[in-house]
Amino acid sequence: MTFRQKLKNSIVVLDGAMGTMLQDRGLPLGTLPEEWNLTRPDIIEDIHRQYLEAGADVIYANTFGANPLKFGDRTEEVVAAGISCAKRAASAFKDRFVALDIGSLGKMLKPLGDLGFEDAVNIFKRTICAGVRAGADLVALETMNDIYELKAAIVAAKEVCSLPIIATLVFGADGKTMTGTSPEAAVTTLEGLRVDALGINCSLAPAQMVGIVRRMYEISSLPIVAKPNAGLPGEVDGKTVYSLGADDFARDMAMLSNAGARVVGGCCGTTPQYIAKLRGSLDVSTPPPVWNKKRTVVSSYTHEVVFGGAPVLIGERINPTGKKKLKEALRSGDINYILNEAVQQEERGAHILDVNVGLPEIDETQVLARCICEIQAVTDLPLQIDTSSPAAMERAMRLYNGKPLVNSVSGKQEVMDAVFPLVKKYGGAVIALTLDENGIPATAKGRVEIAKKIVKEAAKYGIKKCDLIFDTLAMAVSADSNAALNAIEALDYIRHTMGCNTSLGVSNISFGLPNRDFINSTFFAMALARGLSAAIINPNSHEMIKTYKSYLALFGYDQGCLGYIGYASSVTSSVEERAVQHSVGEEGLKGAIVKGLKVQAAECARELLKTEAPLDVINGHIIPALDEVGQKFENKTLFLPQLLMSAEAASAAFEVIKSRFSGAANAKKLKVVVATVKGDIHDIGKNIVKTLLENYGFTVYDLGRDVPPQAVVDAVIRTGAGVCGLSALMTTTVQSMADTIKLLREQCPSVKVVAGGAVMNAEYAAAIGADIYCRDAMATVRYCEEQEKLLS
Amino acid sequence: MNVLTGNLKAIDRREALRYLGCSRSVEDMSGVEGVIDGCEREVLAVQNLKAVYSLYDISRGDGLNLGFAKTDSRDLEKYLSGCNKIALFAATAGAGIDRLIAKYNRISPARAAVTQALGAALVEEWCNTVHAQLTAQYGAITARFSCGYGDLPLTLQRDIFAALDVTKKIGVTLSDDCFMTPTKSVTAIVGIKA
Known part of the structure; x- marks a missing residue:
């Protein structure tokens, strides 16, 4: 029998703790437990044998921390020895399985930590390769606090073997992982990655896991794993003891089994006695049933978005087509513009954000990947990866934290051949366009035929119908008066007869017409009434949101119309808005900046530009305001957040001016x-330094953090910068600053180097060869102004 | 080994303002207070307070044996004079605050600075809570002493992480340079007299 067969047919009992057992057997503090695979294999084998005798179907090899970060070049040896101990023990039993056990690397991935996603994948690969070679039957990824790290481990496993994978995360009593992942988001992401079983381990007692296991079981189409601790830890006479005895543990485990757990075992504090009691208390022949829940769902790292209930809004603003400012931002690498678009759409009520960066003159693969990662750092909405380049799509799907929405596949064979393997590997729901090699069928019937073809082809990759969302293509009604009707007929059939979810890029319908919002919102209402599950729209459009909120109230998605009432009372009429704007104008641009009022500053700048030249607005209003604030900061009559709020207000005013300013x-x-x-x-x-310098009109090239010395030198040479500002916060990185300065002196001796950061002072700065130490952002501005004077 | 969780209702505003460099000479707090209030609500909403601690016997002679590691730190030895036990703890305010900081770092430097300060004040207050528990449970008598104070090296963090199984117990990770993520995390030693 294989492990997959066992999983399919019955409850699976896992083993209990290894660490607890090793401490009892005298593992000295400071010795890595995996060392004993080599030095005390007899003890490791004996512990496995005890768990097998207790009735464990699966034993986790002693390889939890056997990774290159801890064992370097000895990793392979330690892993192989660990698997061998387990296999020797299991060989005396029938139908027992050895899992290669892999825990967290103990390092946090970017953007929270410093470990790159691909670095994590490569580290995991070394352990997994060694485990596969040594003959493990399955891979157990456990005790993960961060689902992104778990994804890296799963991708690594998939790329080096085809062994079954069981993946478990650590949840807190609040029902979330440390990095904020809900049980639903975990299930969605892990099912997308096509693991064999998923669930929860460590940290909690069995009773505390019941709610989480139930939530997982309700939505998951895979077996659920529960491996709790023996209650909560406490100390008696300097020894760690857990609150539940073996009998109590077995009793509480029955609750987990009833809640849907099909794969059960113990984590910290459990011993062979606990597993024996657990085994004895379970009716293994009647496992909780597992079936296809047929959910159309995507997720971010925190939450899921489900299709088929209240319609889903996909924000369309991050797409350069017809957007001059976004094009400029993409060309110049101005990520902040894009991030602000993301945050604004979230505030306006988008559920998912479309991300499209397709411009002929940029490296789409690299830019899309960067945008996906950066956008995920500012919003926890799920993203729609929108590209026609398979290479860009793969990179973005790989780095995406969650299960993405993918835009798009179509009935073209070549496109299906490129996209479906990616969905199979990384998971995702896909927007499927009902067009093929012959173009867009004129009739609804033709579009439905293509949809059926796509369903069939997807099935070849094991991609379920529920992971396809059909877009029946809204075309310009100005060119074809049946365009709206055809799209809606097709979507009605696909939604109600084929039982698939649907989506439309709504605004295409009004192409070539004036006042496009009128047509768009009416078409949107028609499509919603006929079964539209999701719409790609501009969430900044009042007409569209108005239609959406009204639809929810009218179609039973808004209990007591509370959502509608909240929305309607938040919308001010256009007459009132104008009055508000006017009173703001009285404040004056300078006043708005000094007070740090962002919206007002932009509004005032817009007003001023009607009567004054852009440069006069800058020199007559913004710079005096910044000088006043800067001086107050230096006099300590205002403090850092106020200085920064003024800087942000000035930036908002600059944005307005820039758009009027061709030079x-x-x-x-x-x-x-x-x-x-x-x-x-x-x-x-x-x-902070960057923001202020930009306020004062300097051109700033921000290289980010953790920048190698040569990259700094290259940037200085490439840009012809006169000043290079280096920051270090940690004592350990002062040396790194010294190295950078040394290299700058060698390769571009004319550049002035400013040193700053928490560990710096004038003495240090001089010692490592900087031109000046600046204690804060204002000091850096003052220094750059002096340098500017020397230039002119 | 013991694990604690917690939830705080408010953040010490004075402490946070101190981190932000706010002095008595600041004239007008209107405007900025609204921003601080908003950030405080967000920080409190994402807090995920956890701590793990354990008790060790210490001994002297050929350096200081802390029960989980040895150290040559004179400063710590002096600090622990009169103590024959220590409580060692690691505490964190959770990763949600780092996410907020990462977000505002990209879109609002003012909110980034404020969130940073509020997070620091929150974890400090959480440490006070943990410390109070240690005092109640073991009769801890000293203030907290952490790696990087005086001559106690940052590299001792590695031993602390191994001894308390910090990553597994409360999800805090350690970089090669011995910096912790989530960044709003603290490890500390507290002295106990028998």
């Missing part, structure tokens, strides 16, 4: 490169 808004010649040095991931200080 460079930056009046200054000096260019500045800023970076947090290699080894340092703290960048708040550096970002």
Whole structure:
């Protein structure tokens, strides 16, 4: 019997703790448990044998921490020895399985930590390769606090073997993982990655897991795993003891089994006695049934978005088609513009954000990957990866934290051949366009035929119908008066007869017509009434949101119309809005900046531009405001957040001015490169310096954090920067700053180096060869102004 | 080994303002207070307070044996004079605050700075709570002493992480440079007299 057969037919009993057993057998503090695979294999084998005798179907080899970060080049040896101990023990029993056990690497992935996703994948691969070679029957990924790290481990496993995978995360009593993942998001992401079983281990007692296991079981189409601790830890006479005895543990485990757990075992504090009691208390022949829940769902790292209930809004703003500002932002690498679009759409009520960066002159693969990661750092909405480049799609799907929505596949064979393997590997729901090699069928019937073809082809990859969302293509009604009707007929059939979810890029319908929102919102209402599950729209459009909120109230998705009432009372009429704007105008741009009022500053700048030249607005209002604030900061009559709020307000005003200004808004010649040095991931200080310098009209090139010395030098040479600002927060990275300065002196001796950061002072800065130490952002501005004077 | 969880209702505003460099000379707090209030609500909403602690016997002679590791730190030895036990703990305010900081770092430097300060004040307050528990349970007598204070090396963090199984117990990770993520985390030693 294989492990997959066992999993299919019955309850599976896992083993209990290894660490607890090793401590009892005298593992000295400070010795890594995996060392004993080599030095005390007899003890390891004996512990496995005890668990097998207790009735465990699966034993976890002693390889939890056997990774290159801890064991370096000895990793393979330690893993192989661990698997061998387990296999020797299991060989005396029938139908027992050895799992290669893999825990967290103990390092946090970016953006929270410093470990890159691909680095994590490669580290996991070494352990997994060694385990596979040594003959493991399955891979058990457990005790993961971060679902992103778990994804890296799963991708690694899939790329080096085809062994079954069981994946478990640590949840807190609040029902979330440490990085904020809900049970639903975990199930969605892990099912997308096609593991064999998924669930929860460690941290909680069995009774505390019941709610989480139940939530997982209700939605999952896979077996659920529960491996709790023996209650909560406490101390008696300096020894760690857990609150539940073996009998109590077995009793509480029955609750988990009733809640849907099909794969059960013990984590910290459990021993062979616990597993024996657990085995004895279970009726293994009647496992909780597992069936296809047929859910159309995507997720971020925190939550899921389900299709088929209340219609889903997909924000369309991050797509350069017809958007001059976004095109500029993409070309210049101005990620902040894109991030602000993301946050704004979230605030306006989008459930998912479309991300499309397709421009002929940029490296789409690289830019899309960067945007996906950066956007996931500012919003926890699920994303729709929108590209026609398979390479860009793969990279983005790989790095995405969650189960993405993929836009798109079509009935074209070539496109299906490229997209479906990616969905199979990384998971995802896919927007499927009902067009093929012959174009878009004129009739609804033709579009339905293509939809059926796509369903069939997807099935060849094991992609379920529920992971396809059909877009029946809204085309310009100005060119074809039946365009709206055909799209809606097709979507009605697909939704109600084929039972699949549907989506439309709503605004295409009004192409070529004036006042497009009128047509768009009416078409949107028609489509919603006929079964539209999701719409790609502009969430900034009042007409569209109005239609959506009204639809929810009218179609029973808004209990007591509370959502509608909340929305309607938040919308001010256009007459009132104008009055508000006017009173803001009285404040004056300078006042708005000094007070740090962002919206008002932008509004005032817009007003002023009606009567004044852009440069006059900058020199007559913004710069005096910044000077006043800067001076107050230096006099300590205002403090850091106020300085920054003013800087943000000034930036908002600059944005307005830039859009009216064809030439460079930056009046200054000096260019500045800023970076947090290699080894340092703290960048708040550096970002503050950047914001202020930009306010003062300097051109700033921000290299980010953890920047290698040569990259700093290259940027200075490439940009011709006159000043290079380096920041270090940690004592350990002062050396790295020294290295960077040394290299700058060798390769571009004319650049002035500013050193800053928490560990710096004037003495240190001089010692490592910086031109000046600046204690804060204002000091850096003052220094750059001096340098600017030397230039002119 | 013991694990604690918690939830705080408010953050010490004075402490947070101190981290932000707010002095008496600041004239007008209107405007910025609204931002701080908003950030405080967000920080409190994402807090995920956890701690793990354990008790160790210590001994002297050829350096200081802390029960989980040895150290040559003179400063710590002096600090623990009169103690024959220590409580060692690791505490965190959770990863949600780091997410907020990462977000605002990209879109609002003002909120990034404020969130950073509030997070620091929150974890400090959580440490006070844990410390109070240690005092009640073991009669701890000293203030907290952490790696990086005086001559106690940052590298001792590695031994602390191994001894308390910190990553597994409360989800905090350690970088090669011995910095913790979530960043709003603290490890500390507290002295106990028998």
